[in-house]
Amino acid sequence: MTSAESINPATPSFFKAKLSPYSKSYKAKSGENIPEPEEEMETMPRKLQWKLAPDIRAGIRFAETRISDLICQNDSQALEFKGFGKTFITRHGFSPDAFVQMAFQAAYYGLYGRVESTYEPAMTKAFKHGRTEAIRTVQPESVHFVKTFCDEGSSFHEKIDALKAACKRHTALTKECSQGLGQDRHMYALYCLAQREIEKAHGDLTPDGLGIGYIIKDEGISVCASSKHLQTRRFLDNLQSYLYEIQRMLIQAWKQANDRSDSFVDHSGTMRDVRTGKAIEVVLRDDGEDAEDQLVAGFGFYDAGVDMIQAQRTRKHVVGKSRNA
Template identity: 25%
Template sequence: MNNGLGAIIEPLFPSHIRWDVKVCGKESGTGYRTQDDDQITKVTKYTTNGTGLETKQQLPPRRQVALDLTFAVRLMRSPAYRVAQVPTLEETAARYVRSLHPLLSPAEYAASKKAVAEFVKPGGVGQKLQEKLIARREDPSTKNWLHEWWNDAAYLSYRDPVVPYVSYFYSHRDDRRRRNPVKRAAAISTAVLEFKKMVDAGTLEPEYMKKLPICMDSYQWMFNACRVPAKPADHPVKADPVVAKHIIAVRKNKFFKIAHDVDGRQLSTSELEAQFARVYELAADQRAPAVGALTSENRDVWTDARKVLLDASPKNAAALEAIESASFVVCLDDAAPVTLEERAHQYWHGDGQNRWYDKPLQFIVNDNGTSGFIGEHSMMDGTPTHRLNHYVNDVIFNNKVDLAESEVRSGLPDPAAVAFEVTPAVRAEIDRAIRDFDAVIAQHELAVQAYQGYGAGLIKKFRCSPDAYAQMVIQLAYHKMYGKNRPTYESAATRRFQQGRTETCRTVSDESVAFCNAMAEPPGTTTDAERVDLFRKAITAQLEYISAASEGKGVDRHLFGLKRLLEPGQELPEIYKDPAYAYSTSWYLSTSQLSSEYHNGYGWSQVIDAGFGIAYMILENSMNFNVVSKGLGSQKMSYYLREAADDIRDLLLPTIESAPPKAKL
């Protein structure tokens, strides 16, 4: 029987691929069984090439197909996946009011409760907006009621520079076998191209979250894509991967186009080495005008500068097209960062040159062989690129991809210079971009707390969620520095819904504040047993909120959506005028975790001038916190993070020592 799986699978893979799938239940039929014990009886894959011609391929129902289709079967059985949730007004009101309580004075809290009650009363404005939002959710043409609005408001209409304010970085663990940057760049490129093959073919093994399928839609924006500046909002472009089969390498601000497939064959690692070596030769020692610096500007300024660039010469349009359509970018930097902080600075922003910040994938290789990554955020969150970077390093370190030396084909085309015509007007735009970039970066402080005291291994012995535990470390550190807790954002993934991205987890709770206050009290005021109890209650509150947020039941996206439905000129409801709404959405701490044994750093910027951006990784025996702020004392916060991690460990260690031994069976 045909369960309509093709229609379900299609949004998950590139637009040039579609599927027709037939499965039958475990009682009948033939074919490879899925993990859910369904039987795939027929799989047909249709691929459209760059000229619009569609080819048909009958696939045997073997293991990889079964893995992919297991995902699809589970999608079909998971109605929550199909359309994002709209929480009830009552759910959101209760959760919102509860989140305000630890942040406000009694008088402020009473005023906020009154504004919320007025908003959600029967027949009130909130109910009318809720009806509109539900109608939007149920519109068959809308896959996700939030998707378009959020992409626009949070990213594409955002006008501040993407670096340092939006983009994020990963710092790779050293590859001691490939200190030569040419070899490191070639190995990375080979691994990335292997991952790209799976994305393009639609054979990348699906992701799951707590055994539930999560949406793979954003992977379509990983390769051959670019953000393009425009007013009032930017827009993404996607080149046909069947046609655009090249990498852009950047050295000394000079761009080079490297074909990664020649005569129907992907370049070997040795051939890529030869290409990158040639880039170093062609680039020589003299830096070119940093056209890439234009991408570091305010988006409106960059929009205007792009027009100046295009007006300067017809060949500039061709140069832009070559960069924007490239599979990905490899930045061959003339830096040699050593310490974790030096590396973090290099990958997060560098000197604003030798980059094209609008590309979603830029791999950075330095003269000393160290490497990292910077990602543009507008169409993808961190989890897909985190998976990519983890994969790249995993297959390199564990010899899962062929990096052996091989014969280099004669007659391979040299890297082609992607040359811009830089007129005085263009040069003036570049000079301004560099000045503006330097001024913005100079305002920021970055500190890395590479905490070696313990990690997930010990945290699990404490019977704690490592992520919730790290959140309490951050809360306690902030309390140590300021004597209070303030609004905190942690990203919660909502990719179990179609086109899902993130929701806010409001970390500060009555329970977390009670714990931090107890830890700050003089010795003897509160017993350690009482502090442990408060800590566990804070952990429970954190887990309850992030679980609800991941299920689409946070408060921030819902309130955002309701506000978006106000008619032009319609009076703003009191809930949005209430100072508590603005305060509780001012993220004094913006936090997120992405952990990999192959990374030694990960980070991004703060989101308000009075706040910190704290990205963290939790490994088996260590934790890493990347702390960024605008002159607030990032080094001091780093110190308090270490102290808080020590304090909580010391508080909980006796609970392990006093625990009764497990009974032997």
């Protein structure tokens, strides 16, 4: 409590006991006589030994079983992506957060073939007592991007342009929410006032979705995803495949915009830009392959996913026609 009170003196406390006169931080009042303790006080920490009744032991065992069941219902997986990070993203003119949010949407669309409502908190700390506003990251621009990215008929230039538009919209939306111009929290507050009888404490999240935490580092991205009975590991694998693919596209676009005649190889074997002298990145995948040698149009994994989606839609269409007939 001492630490908390040093930050905010008005911090409420459940502990009303006075400080012991034998503690080091106790300040004796003028004329106060503190008697010597009758015996030397034991100050070394020691393990407390508890005597538990049989019914308490049984209750603890049942509680442990129950909490284990709840833990097993949740699948938590981590991805330590080291292909690139904030440095690469900003170098190509993207907002890191918007870039990663679009990656989540593309990975999900590639896995399930649909777009779901997505929530990301935005800090409203510029306001007194401000906490968060909800960024609804799924927008028309982001939907257009994921569909364009997973379309084998789209060129990589079209995919990058769609990504830029989606990231630009996401950045603008984030700024609006941070400035208190969002409507989500306001509408949710009205909903709670109208539905006081419901016990649901928070309406933004769903047990049927994915919970994602991430840290964007200079040279990597750490992602932790959890869900109940969903393809969490496959989602992260999809995410990693997407990140490598968009990296290849951006490098390919950069190479086309910067002709190789403007580069040279120095004495150490490093390729450098003639105008700036800076090293030209040659990114290696985790499997050791040169990413620049893998610059192919389209995205094999996602193309296969789209083929399956289109096949499913075709089957539904045929079945629907046969039923109508």
